Amino acid sequence: xxHRSFFVVIVLIAVLAPGVVVGQKADSSIPTAFVAVTEVIxxxxxxxxxxxxxxxxxxxxxxxxxxxxxxxxxxxxALEKVQNELLKYSLSLKIxxxxxxxxAVNHFVTWAKNLSDTTMKREFYPEVEKKNLFRDGYIASRSxxxxxxxxxxxxxxxxxxxxxxxxxxxxxxxxxLPKASRFNDNSLDMGTGYDCFDKLSWTGNxxxxxxxxxxxxxxxxxxxxxxxxxxxxxxWHYTLKSExxxxxxxxxxxx
Numbered sequence: 001x002x003h004r005s006f007f008v009v010i011v012l013i014a015v016l017a018p019g020v021v022v023g024q025k026a027d028s029s030i031p032t033a034f035v036a037v038t039e040v041i042x043x044x045x046x047x048x049x050x051x052x053x054x055x056x057x058x059x060x061x062x063x064x065x066x067x068x069x070x071x072x073x074x075x076x077x078a079l080e081k082v083q084n085e086l087l088k089y090s091l092s093l094k095i096x097x098x099x100x101x102x103x104a105v106n107h108f109v110t111w112a113k114n115l116s117d118t119t120m121k122r123e124f125y126p127e128v129e130k131k132n133l134f135r136d137g138y139i140a141s142r143s144x145x146x147x148x149x150x151x152x153x154x155x156x157x158x159x160x161x162x163x164x165x166x167x168x169x170x171x172x173x174x175x176x177l178p179k180a181s182r183f184n185d186n187s188l189d190m191g192t193g194y195d196c197f198d199k200l201s202w203t204g205n206x207x208x209x210x211x212x213x214x215x216x217x218x219x220x221x222x223x224x225x226x227x228x229x230x231x232x233x234x235x236w237h238y239t240l241k242s243e244x245x246x247x248x249x250x251x252x253x254x255x
Contacts, residue, residue: 029252030070030252031250031252033072033073033148033244033245034070034071034072034073034099034148035070035071035072035073035076036068036069036070037069037070037071037076037079037095037098038068038069040073040076040077040079040080041076041079041080041083041093043083043087043092044079044083044092044093044094044095045092045093045094045095045156045160046067046069046094046095047094047095047096048064048067048068048069048095048096048097049096049097049194049195050064050097050100050104051064051066051067051254052067052166053166053168054166054183055120055124055195056120056123056124056125056195056197057107057108057111057117057119057120058119058120058168061104061107061108062101062103062104062106062107063100063101063102063103063104063107063251063253063254064101064104064254065253065254065255066254066255068254068255069095069098069099070098070099070148070254071098071099071148071149071151072148072149072240072243072244072245074149074240074242074243074244075098075148075149075150075151075240075243078226078227078228078240079093079151079226081226082222082223082225082226085222085225086155086222087158090157090158091155091156091157091158091188092155092156092157092158092160093153093154093155093156094153094154094155094156094186094187095151095152095153096152096153096154096194096195096236097145097151097152098145098150098151098152099145099146099148099250099254100143100145100146100150101146101250101251101252101253101254102142102146102249102250102251103251103253105140105141105142105143105145105146106141108139109139109140109141112130112133112134112139115130115131118130120172122172122173122174123172123173123174123175123182123183123193124175124193124195124196124197125138125196125197125198126174126175126176126198127176127198128197128198133197136197137233138197142249143249144239144243146249146250146251147243147245147246147247147248147249147250148243148244148245148250149239149240149243149244149245150237150238150239150240150243151228151237151238151239152194152195152234152236152237152238153219153236153238154185154187154188154190154194154219154236155187155188155215155218155219156186156187156188157186157188160186161186162186163184163185163186164183164184164185166183175192175193175194175195175196175198176192176196176198176200188215188218189211189212189215190208190212190215190216190219190235190236191205191208191209191212191213191215191216191235192208192235194236195236201233201234201235201236202232202233202234202235203216203220203230203231203232203233203234203235204232216235219235220235223238227240227241227242228240228241229241
């Protein structure tokens, strides 16, 4: 059956081609190479910002149908080692985002092109003009998160401090302000809020203060110890160096 053989070859090429987006239609099946992070690390804290409206768009992002967190097995087991070290000192990791469907990235791109929608500007990009989000590298058409081995995270003290509740319409606070004046995240003070589009969020920026820089350095040191590399413009962003899918962008729904 030559037609069938030809079809199989085409499918294999599509799956293995560099940069391919897998399952961009309605596929919701979770690849066997991925795991739910909380099953590997039951003690980890998850605050999935793109499942909630508390993000730079101001609404739930496409592809996030449940507050669940997925990573490749390799990334999850490496992250477990970081968590185990922190627990010794009554600290824990908290994840803001992990695997991100390509459709969510597409949602970001569509939003960024709509210059009239600046609903969340006051908190997430107070000093950046929305028209410059692509130019300045805050929004892109592809994300390492969609490859499954990138995670956005912070460190939280234990027992877990109470956190301010966010609701739609809540007064927004500039993410670059001191901790007492911005959204009251229960994280250690990293100098800015999460997803703060500003140079103060650059990992090596010491302008936010000594203790804030030390907190960032603690996170960076432990993550690098277990095989992750940091994105220098985001203190929260880490990718497994030996990621198993460096050229594949997945699009299965989080549910």
